[in-house]
Amino acid sequence: MKNKIVDIYCFTGTGNTYLAAKKIADTLKADGYAANVKNMTSSEPNKIDLSHTIGIGFTVAFWNTFPAVKDFINNLPNGKGADVFVFTTMGDSSLKAAANFGCILKNKGYNVIGAQGFLMPNNFIAVQKKEKNILKIEKAYKKIELFAKQLIDGNAKPCKTNLFSKICFAIADFITNRWRGKIFQKIVRFGLNKDKCTQCRLCYEICPAKNIQVEYNYPVFSGMKCQLCMRCISYCPTHAIKSFLLRKTYTGLSIEEMKKWNS
């Protein structure tokens, strides 16, 4: 890496991508780099410092990602050759989403020094048991550490994609665009069990899309801005938020860690 200062912009729904970003930052710091993990949702893409190395990490959603991440990437300035690396976390398969976004960044004038996806616990529908998730994170940490070391040595794989993944990516891009997202939100439909809700307002505080309003002390899910990131339903301390589609939920961080990340 040309530059010893690294800014990692991260979008995380339930915590996995933050854990990956922190692992990369810690590995870089151990080698004398200054690495900061920044919250993508509170960062302005047009104000990023191109004299630093840029990292971009996000959740894979429907073999693509959330609209907020796409907006951030689309609104980045021309890279003028700045080094950038891309990483994603996924539950099963991303069909090379990291590499495909790497190609977008390359076309925007960035020098893509690495693009990789990491298997982490699934936070959507197919949520596994805690023990399996712990093992998955341990395995991922080893790969993430290796990726960070490869970035340092200049051996990380640059964006590599293929025709099949490009076609899948284009289809996934089509179905994850805003108005189609509304269809998914209608299917997932978050509701509230008022008997369980303690009116703590945590969901309202931590929603990265500011989609939740509080009316008469209870949260209301409008659906219009929801990214389907799973944060509200997963972090609700009393499991008061429900969806007929989501029987199990997953959290990668503690409630306090998530509050801190979101503040």
Ligand SMILES: Cc1cc2nc3c(=O)[nH]c(=O)nc-3n(C[C@H](O)[C@H](O)[C@H](O)COP(=O)(O)O)c2cc1C
């Ligand atoms: C709406 C939604 C769609 C998802 N789609 C995919 C997918 O296409 N492929 C995959 O491997 N994982 C998928 N996942 C699982 C997440 O990518 C995975 O659990 C990720 O590590 C969560 O990261 P986060 O906690 O940082 O948000 C999806 C999750 C959500 C919420």
